Amino acid sequence: MSLTELLSIAEAEALIAQHMPSFGSERIRLDRAAGRILRQAVHAEHDHPPFDRVMMDGIAVRWSASLPREFTLAGSQMAGMSMQTLADATGCIEVTTGAMLPIGCDCVIPVEQLRRDSAHYQLIDGYQPSRGQFIHARASDCVAGTRLLEAGMRIGAPEAALLAANGLASVEVGKTPSIAIVSTGDELVDVGSSLGEGQIRRSNDIAIATALRLHGFDRIALEHIADDVAATQDRLTRLLGEHDVLILSGGVSMGQRDYVPAALDALGVRRVFHRIAQRPGKPMWFGIGPRQQAVFALPGNPVSALVCAIRYVKPALLVSLGMKPAPTEVVRLEAEVDTNPMLTCFVPAYVQTDAQGRSVARPVPARTSGDFSALPHTHGVVQLPPGNARVxxxxxxxxHRW
Amino acid sequence: MSLTELLSIAEAEALIAQHMPSFGSERIRLDRAAGRILRQAVHAEHDHPPFDRVMMDGIAVRWSASLPREFTLAGSQMAGMSMQTLADATGCIEVTTGAMLPIGCDCVIPVEQLRRDSAHYQLIDGYQPSRGQFIHARASDCVAGTRLLEAGMRIGAPEAALLAANGLASVEVGKTPSIAIVSTGDELVDVGSSLGEGQIRRSNDIAIATALRLHGFDRIALEHIADDVAATQDRLTRLLGEHDVLILSGGVSMGQRDYVPAALDALGVRRVFHRIAQRPGKPMWFGIGPRQQAVFALPGNPVSALVCAIRYVKPALLVSLGMKPAPTEVVRLEAEVDTNPMLTCFVPAYVQTDAQGRSVARPVPARTSGDFSALPHTHGVVQLPPGNARVxxxxxxxxHRW
Known part of the structure; x- marks a missing residue:
């Protein structure tokens, strides 16, 4: 297949987007919802604030142009108490931050501006309060029924605050899919085993799982399949029965032991595409199973697998949870980069904001797509479009961040 | 207290940094380590790659200036197999990506450049292989013993890949502290209860918990204390016994019901500071308990509490886990902002990178420190230094991100 017949990045993304299933939604407790994707709109349960709310500790009085300098203490209105009434313009009611403003009052004088003398409060010399001060008026933030949150938002601290303030002890969020991450290859041994001749440790599965866990995907199984056609078929049959998403690494090139595409085909996983005009990650394969399982088969080289996982798999899974896609981050290259004019190239980069507020990327090219030793000192990859031999x-x- | 006597942001940060305890470390399974902070250095267990590694599916041959165009198949070397030997310069060994390079070979020819004819492989017309091609040489990424990861790194996908590749099935990480998030105030009711007159729902606790959970803090209890001096004392006694960190909101201003500072003092929590020259969040209090518990007492207003939590509490906790601090993010203001020349002001802002790769912040000022209804459409707060009435x-x- 010549390079010009390969899919572009945009074509691959569009095909994935067209075919990805939704994973539905579920209702979970608010205190378990950090990082999950909201699948409901949220409206104000009541006016915010629900009453004229005192903003300072001090006293509440009835303002006038001829406001007295001394007030007789006529009661107190603490936060959480039902509403008191001030009968008399020479009187005052002690108030605390968060209390309802007492009936008959329209001015709050903070304790720092007061002297107390048994049953009286005096303004300190020179202090001139104004009408309406330190009152957070009912409904001034929003009126009951205002739409506050939309489906598609990720639940961070501000969203959680609004959910709680509006009485949502549980919340409808995108249901995380059950994901199997499957490495293939006879040369791969478990992280806990000792290495024999010709062997290396599995690392793609844990790397991809870590990337996904950091985005809230919590139902992840790691599997390994040896290079054997029958074993590949058997295990894939079981995994397709048990999971919503399969992410394979290795076995998708053109080698005689690349059993994955044929095995998937035999199991009714319909190929949507195979190969993208990119480096690394050209052999990436994507298909849809008979129960709408999403199957991503990534190359086996560590850098290739990770680039494909963060560039295609992670964003597609987040959209399937219902997340509104965030704008793509862009950065300025600090140094020129040699690239391949026929392919989109992904190059690991260290990113920092400079003194002008620009995001500046220092490319850290991997020597080979197997070399991941320098990746921990990078933040992700720059995406260099085809067309030129040098950017x-x-x-x-x-x-695109790791 | 006049504004000039308040601590600056930098002074408050330095005092917190001086006093924060370490929470120690623990060994956990690598597949549970996403987002945790590494507390050990990691060195290459072996050379990477550990052998001369084949990078393409195809054949391995012995290169020479007079390389034949046809090779006799003399064996196969699959990934994971122990090393084969090529005896003869007219022969070839079939190889797969990830296999050891057979002894006697120094060139890999990819399957795309070959035609197979029973027991022979022929180079396709015009193809000229070069010596050493498609071989990922032993130790070319790094030699055994190379330092690959340092203590203080957050475990994301690339770090997890290296940990796995170097045989660390378990890893030493910062132990997350046990944290109690405590709201105070009679006006506050639980998210699941119905609202009475003068009441609002608790939201600071869940907002702060959500911010911390997204950074890997998983041992968090939410508590509520009514405005009662005895109850405050009792509950704080118990909480100081059970937790490493207390984060309180409310009860730290100058009102008659602000019992928190006195109660903490009575329990032997030594005040490190009270009040910072900032808006919102001026009344923030920080102290250290008799068992080195870190106690943050934040103001009760939702915006104030959240700003203090993300500006001081979250970074201090991450440093205490052992994290190497990341450089502070900077942004360009898209619009001017009115500010207070005596105080550092924090203003919620929406941030996006523009076409030049600059991070641009659109300020979304909250009308009051109680108004958090617009926060979900922002990404964090800009920090505006004192000195001018307008930035x-x-x-x-x-x-600073939420």
């Missing part, structure tokens, strides 16, 4: 310093390019 | 558009300022 100059100062170019603004897409950036 | 002009185009200024580059610190940005």
């Amino acid at each position: 100059p310093a100062g170019s603004v390019v897409e950036f | 002009p558009a185009g200024s580059v300022v610190e940005f």
Whole structure:
């Protein structure tokens, strides 16, 4: 297959988006919802604040142009108490932050501006309060029924605050799919085993799982399949029965032991595409199973697998949870990068904001797609479009975080 | 207390840093380590790659200036097999990606450049292989013993890959502290209860918990204390016995019901500071308990509490886990902002990268420190230093994410 017949990045993304299933939604407790994707709109349960709310500790009085300098203590209105009434313009009611403003009052004078003398409060010399001060008026933030949150938002601290303030002890969120991450290859041994001749440790599965766990995917199984056609078929049959998403690494190139595409085909997983005009990650394969399982088969090289996982798999899974896609991050290249004019190239990069507030990327090219020893000192990959053999310093390019 | 006597942001940060305890470390399974902070260095267990590694599916041959165009199949070397030997320069060994390079070979020819004819492989017309091609040489990524990861790194996908590749089935990480998040105030009711007159729902606790959970803090209890001096004392006694960190909200101003500072003092929690020259969040209090518990007492207003939590509490906790602090993010202001020349002001902002790769912040000022209804459409707060009544558009300022 010549390079010009391969899919572009945009074509691959569009095909994935067209075919990805939804994983539905579920109702979970609010205190378990950090990082989950909201699948409901949220409206104000009541006015915010629900009453004229005192903003300072002090006294509440009835303002006038001829406001007295001394007030007789006529009661107290603490936060959480039902509403008191001030009968008299020469009187005052002690108030605390968060209390309802007492009936008959329209001015709060903070304790720092007061002297207390048994049953009286005096304004300190020179202090001139104004009408309406330190009152957070009912409904001034929003009126009951205002739409506050939309489906598709990720639940961080501000969203959690609004959910709680509006009485949502449980919340409808995107249901996380059951994901199997499957490495293939006879040369791969478990992290806990000792290495024999010709062996290396499995690392793609844990790397991809870590990337997904950091985005809230919590139902992940790690599996390994040896290079054997019958074993591949058997295990894939079981995994397709048990999971919503399969992410395979290895076995998708053109070698005689690349059993994965044929095995998937035999199991009714319909190929949507195979190969993208990119480096690394050209052999990536994507298909849809008979029960709408999403199957991503990534190359086995560590850098290739990770790039495909963060560039295609993670965003597709987040959209399937219901997340509204965030704008793509862009960065300025600090140095020129040699690239392949026929392929989109992904190059690991260290990113920092400079003194002008620009995100600047220092490319850290991996020597081979098997070399991942330098990746921990990078933040992700810059995406360099095809067309030129060299992308100059100062170019603004897409950036995708690990 | 006049504004000039308050602590600056930098002074408050330095005092917190001086006093924060370490929470120690623990050994956990690698597949549970996403987002945790590494507390050990990691060195290469062996050379990477550990052998001369084949990078393509195809054949391995012995290169020479007079390389034949046809090779006799003399064996196969699959990934994971122990090393084969090529006896003869006219022969070839079938190889798969990830296999050891057979002895006697120094060139890999990819399957795309070959035609197979029973027991022979022929180079396709015009193809000229070069010596050493498609071989990922032993130790070319790094030699055994190379330092690959340092203590203080957060475990994301690339770090997890290296941990796995070097045989660390378990890993030493910062132990997360046991944290109690405590709201105070009679006006506050639980998210699941119905609202009475003068009441609002608790939301600071869940907001702070959500912010911390998203950074890997998983041992969090939510508590509520009514405005009662004896209850405050009793509950704080128990909480100081059970937790490493207390984060209180409310009860730290100057009102007659602000029992928190006195109660903490009576329990032997030594005040490190009270009040910072900032808006919102001026009344923030920080102290250290008799068992080195860190106690943060934040103001009760939702915006104030959240700003203090993300600006001081979260970074301090991450450093105490052993995390190497990341450089502070900076952004350009898209619009001018009115500010208070005596105080550092935090203003919620929406941040996006523009076409030049600059992070641009659109300020979304909250009308009051009680108004959090607009926060979900922002990404964090810009930090505007004191000194001017207005910060002009185009200024580059610190940005702190929710």
